[in-house]
Amino acid sequence: xxxxxxxxxxxxxxxxxxxxxxxxxxxxxxxxxxxxxxxxxxxxxxxxxxxxxxxxxxxxxxxxxxxxxxxxxxxxxxxxxxxxxxxxxxxxxxxxxxxxxxxxxxxxxxxxxxxxxxxxxxxxxxxxxxxxxxxxxxxxxxxxxxxxxxxxxxxxxxxxxxxxxxxxxxxxxxxxxxxxxxxxxxxxxxxxxxxxxxxxxxxxxxxxxxxxxxxxxxxxxxxxxxxxxxxxxxxxxxxxxxxxxxxxxxxxxxxxxxxxxxxxxxxxxxxxxxxx
Numbered sequence: 095x096x097x098x099x100x101x102x103x104x105x106x107x108x109x110x111x112x113x114x115x116x117x118x119x120x121x122x123x124x125x126x127x128x129x130x131x132x133x134x135x136x137x138x139x140x141x142x143x144x145x146x147x148x149x150x151x152x153x154x155x156x157x158x159x160x161x162x163x164x165x166x167x168x169x170x171x172x173x174x175x176x177x178x179x180x181x182x183x184x185x186x187x188x189x190x191x192x193x194x195x196x197x198x199x200x201x202x203x204x205x206x207x208x209x210x211x212x213x214x215x216x217x218x219x220x221x222x223x224x225x226x227x228x229x230x231x232x233x234x235x236x237x238x239x240x241x242x243x244x245x246x247x248x249x250x251x252x253x254x255x256x257x258x259x260x261x262x263x264x265x266x267x268x269x270x271x272x273x274x275x276x277x278x279x280x281x282x283x284x285x286x287x288x289x290x291x292x293x294x295x296x297x298x299x300x301x302x303x304x305x306x307x308x309x310x311x312x313x314x315x316x317x318x319x320x321x322x323x324x325x326x327x328x329x330x331x332x333x334x335x336x337x338x339x340x341x342x343x344x345x346x347x348x349x350x351x352x353x354x355x356x357x358x359x360x361x362x363x364x365x366x367x368x369x370x
Contacts (some may be wrong), residue, residue, distance in 0.1 A: 097261050101233050101285050103278040110281070122287070123289045125280045129292045133299075139272045140299055143254045146270070147226050147300070148307050150252065151186070156226035157301070158216060162206030162238050164286040165230040165256075165293060166191030167198060172297040178326075180310040181318030181354055187301060190215045192238040205238065212242025223250040228300070230293055231255070232285035234262020234273075243267040256296055258289040274298065285347045317355040330355045338362055 107113075107121055147157060149316050159169025170189030193202025205211070216227065227246040231238040232267060234257035243253045244267045255268035258276055265271035274296065276288040305311065310318045321327050327346065333355045334345035345358075351357040 095325060097259065097263065099233065099235075099259055100275060100277060100287060101258050101279065102283050105278050105280055105282045107280060110370055122280050125277075125288055125290060127296065129276050129288050132274050133146065133292050133295050136272050136274050136296070139270060140296060141225075143228075143270045143272070144300055144303050144307075146252055150224050150226060151308060153224055155222075155226060156185065156219075157187045157304070158219070158221065158225060158227045159187070159230060159297070160212055160216070160227060160239050160242050161190075161230035162192035162197075162236050163201070164191075164290045165232060165236070165239075168290060168293050168297060169228075170198060170231050172294075172301055174300060178320045178322055179316055180305045181320055182305070182310065187336070188219060192236075206236050207238070209237045209241035212238045213245040216242055216246065221246065221249075226252045226254065228254045228256065229264055229268065230257075230297075231262075231264050232258045232289035232293070234259045234264040236264070240264050240267055246338075256293055258285065258292070312356065317354065317359070319354070321349070323351065330358075334358050 100124060110118065137318045159173055161169045170191055173187040173189035176182050176187045190212070191197045193205030197205060198204055221227065227243060229243045229364055231239045241262060243255065243264065247253045247267060247269065253268045254270040254272065255264045256266050256272045256274065258274055260273050260275060262273065265273060274292045276292050279287045279289065281287065315333055317333065319326055319330065321330055327349065330349045331342060331346040334340065334349050335342055337359050338345065340348070347357065348362060
């Protein structure tokens with residue numbers, strides 16, 4: 095199959111510097127509307143991936159996101175939001191970026207071109223066959239990601255890829271390839287735009303659905319969220335209030351004593367109402 099690099103095709107818009115601010119914003123928004131539709135088309139692929147991730151995680155497996163540049167930053171971002179949102183340890187979903195911590199804020203020259211660095215980064219976390227490695231690269235050609243997926247697959251680790259080009263080299267290295275085709279970027283080649291938006295949506299879908307099926311959500315509530323600020327303590331107190339029919343202050347004391355909505359509700363219902 096031929097490989098068409100849509101991410102490098104010319105923008106559908108030209109003479110951008112001559113357009114008004116309003117025109118630029120409207121045109122960017124017009125392009126952004128295409129992203130959700132592109133993601134919708136790959137839901138069956140995302141479903142296939144999540145359905146295989148869940149049983150692995152139930153046996154102690156982890157998710158690794160692997161990327162360079164914008165793709166790497168988005169993986170790190172999604173991973174970093176799992177502990178506060180779902181109360182999971184930061185060792186369950188791990189984001190790795192070419193060039194390491196420095197690359198989160200500043201470009202690291204040639205980091206993405208090293209075909210062995212990605213696998214070495216995984217080895218540093220003792221990656222094993224219960225884990226899932228998800229490579230993210232808009233172009234589908236990033237050596238750091240391709241090399242890591244190739245080695246992971248050799249070691250019997252479930253691999254998946256997220257890219258924005260059909261039949262990309264990265265897809266050939268993945269057990270489950272997710273090719274989200276959003277078309278040329280508004281600024282030619284700037285995959286931080288539509289491709290990045292689509293990647294963020296897909297990562298949200300993967301992690302949120304997985305956490306729900308692992309029991310980290312009850313009803314539609316984040317009952318395991320970390321109580322890391324006043325807003326979240328207030329939200330949690332109101333959840334306990336509504337679930338148990340208690341007054342706000344009683345609910346808040348109960349919540350703070352047990353540390354999570356789930357634990358507070360379970361303790362109260364078991365006949366051990368602490369935090370009086």
